[in-house]
Amino acid sequence: MFERKSGIILIAGIGFFALAFLSNAVVPVxxxxxxxxxxxxxxxxxxxxxxxxxxAQRFPQAFETAYGQPPAxxxxxxxxxxxHCASALKLGHQIYVxxxxxxxHSQFVRPxxxxxxxxxxxxxxxxxxxxxxxxxxxxxxxxGPDLSREGGRRSSDWHAVHFFEPEALSQKSPMPxxxxxxxxxxxxxxxxxxxxxxxxxxxxxxxxxYPYYEDYTAVPIKTAAAAx
Amino acid sequence: MxxxxxxxxxxxxxxxxxxxxxERLVLWYFVAALTFMTVSMLAGILMGLQLLRHNPLxxxxxxxxGRWRMIHTNAIAYGFLANAFLGxxxxxxxxxxxxxxxxxxxxxxIFFAWQFVVLATAVGLMFGQAQGLEWGExxxxxxxxxxxxxxxxxxxxxxxxxxxxxxMYVTLWYYLAAxxxxxxxxxxxxxxxxxxxxxxxxGAVGGLFIHDLVGLFVTPLGWxxxxxFVPILLKRPIWSHGLSLVGFWGLAFFYPLQGIxxxxxxxxxxxxxxxxxxxxxxxxxxxVTVIINFIGTLYGTGGACLTNLPLRYFYTGxxxxxxxxxxxxxxxxxxxxxLIHFTDWVVGHAHMVMFGVFSLWxxxxxxxxxxxxxxxxxxNPAWCEWHYWASAGGLLVMAGDLILGGLFQGWSWxxxxxxxxxxxxxxxxxxxxxxxxLVMFAAQLLFIVHFYLTWRKSLQTAPAVVPAAxxxxx
Numbered sequence: 001m002f003e004r005k006s007g008i009i010l011i012a013g014i015g016f017f018a019l020a021f022l023s024n025a026v027v028p029v030x031x032x033x034x035x036x037x038x039x040x041x042x043x044x045x046x047x048x049x050x051x052x053x054x055x056a057q058r059f060p061q062a063f064e065t066a067y068g069q070p071p072a073x074x075x076x077x078x079x080x081x082x083x084h085c086a087s088a089l090k091l092g093h094q095i096y097v098x099x100x101x102x103x104x105h106s107q108f109v110r111p112x113x114x115x116x117x118x119x120x121x122x123x124x125x126x127x128x129x130x131x132x133x134x135x136x137x138x139x140x141x142x143x144g145p146d147l148s149r150e151g152g153r154r155s156s157d158w159h160a161v162h163f164f165e166p167e168a169l170s171q172k173s174p175m176p177x178x179x180x181x182x183x184x185x186x187x188x189x190x191x192x193x194x195x196x197x198x199x200x201x202x203x204x205x206x207x208x209x210y211p212y213y214e215d216y217t218a219v220p221i222k223t224a225a226a227a228x
Numbered sequence: 229m230x231x232x233x234x235x236x237x238x239x240x241x242x243x244x245x246x247x248x249x250x251e252r253l254v255l256w257y258f259v260a261a262l263t264f265m266t267v268s269m270l271a272g273i274l275m276g277l278q279l280l281r282h283n284p285l286x287x288x289x290x291x292x293x294g295r296w297r298m299i300h301t302n303a304i305a306y307g308f309l310a311n312a313f314l315g316x317x318x319x320x321x322x323x324x325x326x327x328x329x330x331x332x333x334x335x336x337x338i339f340f341a342w343q344f345v346v347l348a349t350a351v352g353l354m355f356g357q358a359q360g361l362e363w364g365e366x367x368x369x370x371x372x373x374x375x376x377x378x379x380x381x382x383x384x385x386x387x388x389x390x391x392x393x394x395x396m397y398v399t400l401w402y403y404l405a406a407x408x409x410x411x412x413x414x415x416x417x418x419x420x421x422x423x424x425x426x427x428x429x430x431g432a433v434g435g436l437f438i439h440d441l442v443g444l445f446v447t448p449l450g451w452x453x454x455x456x457f458v459p460i461l462l463k464r465p466i467w468s469h470g471l472s473l474v475g476f477w478g479l480a481f482f483y484p485l486q487g488i489x490x491x492x493x494x495x496x497x498x499x500x501x502x503x504x505x506x507x508x509x510x511x512x513x514x515x516v517t518v519i520i521n522f523i524g525t526l527y528g529t530g531g532a533c534l535t536n537l538p539l540r541y542f543y544t545g546x547x548x549x550x551x552x553x554x555x556x557x558x559x560x561x562x563x564x565x566x567l568i569h570f571t572d573w574v575v576g577h578a579h580m581v582m583f584g585v586f587s588l589w590x591x592x593x594x595x596x597x598x599x600x601x602x603x604x605x606x607x608n609p610a611w612c613e614w615h616y617w618a619s620a621g622g623l624l625v626m627a628g629d630l631i632l633g634g635l636f637q638g639w640s641w642x643x644x645x646x647x648x649x650x651x652x653x654x655x656x657x658x659x660x661x662x663x664x665x666l667v668m669f670a671a672q673l674l675f676i677v678h679f680y681l682t683w684r685k686s687l688q689t690a691p692a693v694v695p696a697a698x699x700x701x702x
Contacts, residue, residue, distance in 0.1 A: 002473055003395050005404065012401075012480035013408030017444070020484030021416065023503070024436055028496060029429040037426050098356030100294030110493040112566035113642040125495040128427030135361040135421035136431040138491055142570040143279065145647050167281075174279045174651060180289040 038130035040086040047152060047205035048198070052085040055156055055194055059187065066191035085198065092199025093132045095192055099178065106139035107148040107203070120149040120204070127206065132199075144175055149204040152211030159197045161186045248322035251601045253335055255683075257315025258594055260343055262676050264307025265587075267350065269669045271300035276662040280655065290354045298353045298365045304582060305363055305441070306374075307346045312590040313449045314342065314381070317403065319597060320456050321385050324397055330387035338380050345374045361434050363441050364417045371418040378414055382407040398472045402452030405480060409444035413437060428495045435496075435504075436487030442581065443483035450586045451475070451518070454542060457593060458525060461539045462532060467524030471517050478514030482507045492565045505560050512557040519550050537612055541592025544620050548584035552577060555631075567642065572657065573634025580627040583668070588620060591675070598679060602686035611678045618671030626664035633657030 001007040044052075056063040056070075067084045070077040096102065108123040109115045116122050127148075128136055154162075158169065164186035166173040181193035189197065204210055245251075277283050278293040285291045318335065322328050329335055345366075352358070352367035359368050366374060389396070389404050396404075417437025421430035455472065459465055466472055488496055488504035526533070526543065533540045555577055558564055568574065595615075599606055606612055633654055640650040 002477060003401065005390060005396065008396075008401050008404050009408055012477065013405045014412075016480050017409060017412050017440075017484055020436065020440075020487070024485065024487050024500060025416075025420070025429070025433045027500060028432045029425055031497060032427065032429055035427075095356070097360040098295070098358050099292055100298050100358065102360065103294060103297050103362075106570055108494050110566070110569075112493060113638070114644050115641075118641075118644060123495055125428045128431075128495065131426060134426035134430055135359070135364075135434050136427055137360060138431050138434075138494055140362060140490065140570070140574065141572075142641075143651075170648070172281065172648070172651070174281055176278055176283070176293045177287040178292070179287050 032125060032129065035126050035129040037134075040089045040131055041082070043089060043130055043132065043202065043206075044082050044085045045205055047210055048089075048202050049081060049085060051152070051156060051201035051205070052081060052088065052198055055197060058157055059160075059189055059194070062183070062187075062189050062194065066194055088195040088198040089132065089202055091192065091195035092197070092202075095181075095196045096137070096199055101147075102137050102139045103141055104143040104175070105145065105147045106142050107137045107146065108139070109146060109148055115146070119146050121207070123148060147200065147203050149207075149211070151201045151203045151205040156197050156201065157186075159200055160189050160193065163189075163193065163196065242326055243328075245323075248326070248328050249319055250329075250332055250335060251319075253339060254315045254318050254597065255601055256339060257311050257318065258598065258679070260339075261308045261311035261315065261590070262672065262679065264303045264311065264346060265672055266676070268300050268303035268308060269665070269672060271296040271303065273662065273665055273669060275300060276658065276665055279658050280662065289356070292356075295353050295356060295358070298358055299350050301363060302349050302353065302365055303346065304587075305446075306342075306349065306366075309446055309582070309586055309590070311342065311346075312594070313446075313453075314338070316453055316590065316593050316597075317385055317449070320399065320453065321388055321403065324399060324456065325388040325392045327388035327391055330384045334380060334384050338377060338384060341373070341377050341380070345370055345377055348373075359418070359422060361417060361421060362438050364434075364437055366418065368418075368422060371414075375411070375414055375418070378411045382411055398455040398466065398469075398476065399452040401476050402448040402455065405476075406445060406448035406452065409440065409448065413440040413444050417441070431491050431494055432488055432496050432500065435490040436484070438490050439487040440484055443479070443486070446582075446586055447479065447483070450589055451479075453589060453593060454522070454546070457538070457596065458522065458542055461536060461542070461596070462525060462529055464525065464529075467521050467527070471521040471524075475514060475518035475521065478511065478517070482511040482514060486511065486560075489560050492560075492562060492569065505562070508560040509557050512553050515549070515553040519546060522546050537609075537616060538592040538596035541588050541595065541616060541620075544616075545585045545588040545592070548580055548588070548623075552580045552585065555580070567638040568634050569638075570641075571634035571637040572630040572654065573638070576627045576630030576634060579623065579630065584620075584623045584627060588623075591615070591619060594675075594679075598682065602683060604682065604686040604689050607678055607681040607685055611674055615671050615675045615678070618667050618674075622664045622668035622671065626661055626668070629657050629660045629664065633661075 001011070070080045109119045109121065111122045160182075162169050162175075163178045164182055165177055165179075166175040178193075178196075181196060182189050274283065274285065274291075275293050275297045283293060318329065348370050349366045352370060353365060357367040357369075358365040359371075385403065386407050389400050389407075392400070416433065417440070421433045421437075425433060455466060485507040486504045488500050489508050492501050492505070494501075522543075533543050559568055559573070559577065595606075595612055633656075636653050636657075637650045640653060
């Protein structure tokens, strides 16, 4: 059996592979079957809507070029914002994936290494049950900081300038520049720039005490220990 | 070659090399592999320079460093490793089974289809169409083509293997299993987390994919190759057949169970994480048996590693394999993970596996096969030595440097230093890394030039010349 073709194909090739798939993939799938997968439309929450409308205020021209004018009727305008916000989320996610941001930034806060002090609450499964985590954006390398609690931590124009020229805000930052998300200058983000900022502002916006990041100041280790 | 002929003389008739091996295709695969190696290394250097803020290229969309980082990994996995493996299998499988592959035209079709897949992947990535899965960034529209290609590969090589009668040699166990596994792994990783599941479950499948790609595609093809070439170069059989069995079945059982260890401390259920940790540690024991088997095979003739260059490549790879696996067993523990996950430690580890083990093995096989196929000596054997030392030495420095740098990054984060501190302290490590990378790159360029000069020389030599013994017996 151990040196026969059938043994190798059926037991090793298919059998062991299937065993691993069942135990390592099907088990978590079954465990989370009660957590429904949310669509981008369902992900638009108050915090995010605030940020999205804020983009319209900060970059009125860019916003209008990208999305046009909202309807005059306030109720319709509300729906109009929601729809565009959801499509911006999807496009922003696509850019986040396509630019490989996830190879330099993670999206999960671990329960170790003081990460909850730096970024906020440890990540939970329900936070990932949505179509923008398909495939999941956990990430495996942090050149830059974790982004799962980034939303609301910085203003949208901070992000605009940062994407245009990271070194302008963060001295000696190794993060690449993304001028193609803009029409020439940081105050003119194009539809992709707006979408990416929306996506970044969404991260963590589902938490009640959002943003967590806001009052973070670098704590020397001794002060941190004394505060315990 | 010698061992094979000894066995074969016993039979009355056996096919000739020309009937079995499409030698031209082997060379073509090597050319393709080395071309993508160049692309991949350029991309790696670009990202390395970006981290040091010395990216020489203008900030335009198609040159986005994040995109080129994905080209770096994909070109090495699918462009270099896969192409080199396919070329080597075109040599090994027919010679072991004494049957040609299923169909020669199909072989050529696969060759071109695969180059299309790799090129299209690179172009797709350049235009921002990546899929959000590490090592599986291949744009979604290419996935079905690649899947079909893998099916054809399985048919083409599976047929001669399945036609053999009687007991199969170790290499064929690994190859046969790898043909099935690669197909299944690719399907699982590229379709399930994209279309069927999201969130933590997608993470679990993604972890399985990253891991199986190394463990069920690259590793079995690599070890299959070692079980074939090492006994031939040493002109003696593998030390212990029993250990070969333990190695194969241990790998087959434990390797696929470990995927989740790439995502420890995530929201994936903890008991699954522990399961992955345990099976990883179990696999290290299996790996030790394989290493012992190869040390046993070498026993008493270790000096050959000094004079026989391909053999030296193989055993250097085996040494690095032992080191990476030892590293696995340590870094997979939760204690280590807290410190080193997300750091350059992991990047160092990945380079040690992908370059230090598998690429060195393949470069060793190329060093061995190219003069045999071209029927002439290397243009200048001393250059092969340079190639070896710069590749292996560069890798040793790069991996050691990144592994060490990763520790400092981890400590800096845990100490809640401002983020920039971890960047500043990485600069010396990143600088050493780029130097090591340039040395490795120069080595491959030398090899490519050398390959070209040797090929040109072979065209000038009269075809009647007997195959040169080459470096192997020098």
